[in-house]
Amino acid sequence: MPELPEVETVRRGLAPVMEGATIVAATNRRADLRFAFPDHFSRRLTGWRVASLDRRAKYLLAHLTSGETLVMHLGMSGRFRIEGGDETMDPGRFHHQLPALAAHDHVVFQLAGPAGAFRVTYNDARRFGFMDLLPGDAIETSRHFATMGPEPLGNDFSGPVLAARLKGKATPIKQALLDQRVVAGLGNIYVCEALYRAGISPRRKAGTVAGQRAERLAGEIRQVLSEAIEAGGSSLRDHAGPDGALGYFQHTFRVYDREGRPCGVCGGAIARLVQSGRSTFFCGACQR
Template identity: 55%
Template sequence: MPELPEVETVRRGLAPTMEGARIARLELRRKDLRFPFPDDLETRATGREIVALGRRAKYLLIDLDDGTTIISHLGMSGSFRIETGPVSDQPGDFHHPRSKDEKHDHAIFHLEGPTGISRVIYNDPRRFGFMDMARRSELELSPFLFGLGPEPTGNALSAAYLADRFMGKAQPLKSALLDQKNIAGLGNIYVCEALWRAHLSPTRAASTIVTKTGKPTKQMDLLVASIRDVIADAIKAGGSSLRDHIQTDGSLGYFQHSFSVYDRESLPCRTPNCGGTVARIVQAGRSTFYCPTCQK
């Protein structure tokens, strides 16, 4: 499913059309996606102004002028499409093109705003995405957002913070990084890439990059810097075009062309002078790509 950089790319693509616009009508074409829509979602959203578009981890947040927020998750195949007259733009970036088949258009925001009259359409063939609504002041109590760790791009993520979380943990390093209670929004692709940049094996215990007194090691410092850098690079490139991710303007992301280990099994490691070969293993049912030569 889309990871943090893909959702951030979608947010940035939608913001010029949605922020400051009035929802003339929210049209729901079915009762549910992965979960049922809130019973009063259409009624509560219609007539409201969108004051801001935000993101928390892999969730898109649509803030309304009455203090409520629509929480949207793209699931495996969800995407947003912008239509103004006969023109259709789709923000995001993915390897396999996202659907524009209208039979999979499940939610339509009919908007009146700074860019004129437009429609923002949520399309989801597999229907693993969902939408919920919560008071903005109570977002952290939402069952979807409760207990999430700090954002990988925020100031709260530090080597000292991760050292405290990882101290004494025999859990594999990759699994610890995928735990959303430790860091929010990190997924399989970017964890593999960050570990490669930090030259750390995904199988080593999380506690091995923490000192006996609970302080971060230099390896932890490098890991945190690598996480920040890989997320920033992916956002700049428009995300990774994997499976169904696509931008709101219909274009594809380019970060997948910069993968150093992910999906590069049996290819040469890109670490200078390494000479190793990228390997693939399975951890917790998910593919892990890494270089056994330079990742220790």
């Protein structure tokens, strides 16, 4: 599933053609994705301008001049394709990304704006993504965001904030960080990477991550996400083959998907264990 950096990469790719553009036409080619489309979906979008395109955790938010906000989630295989002029752009290609087939083009936006006329198509082979429309002043109280934790790249995230959210939790820190109520937007890849950089065992009880340990972890979460976003941005200029696998991004991983390979710090073998059905990659010597 695309994680926060991948979704931010997609946002940055879409923003130049969507922000300030009017949705001339919107077409949903089926009645549902993971969930049913909102009532009168196309009609509520058509004719309105996209004032801004934001991200909250793993969600994209298109704020419309109608006062509503289009909420978009990529699910496991969702992706956007931009077509305009002589170019076709694919904003955000991920590690193990599936190839896009036109049969899975489910939503099409026809846009006209400062950047010109474009068609933005949402493609989703597995249909685990979804789209919703919310009143702009009800986003944070909606079912999508009401219980969501702080944005890890926001000003409200820090070591003390993280420690407070972990206090008293007996679950392993790896599982706690995947809980969107603790920190918004973190996924399996970057939790593994941040824990490795912070020297914290994925098995450690979450409630024991406090003080300097929490400060270090919060800092590494920020750092690894920031680096991953920049790597994703580089991938937009350095595409790999048409199967969508990157020629750069996955090479930034220090532990994720590196079972049996040497740790870059101690030289020991990177290990893998399964926690709540998810693979965790770590160095048993460096992470305590």
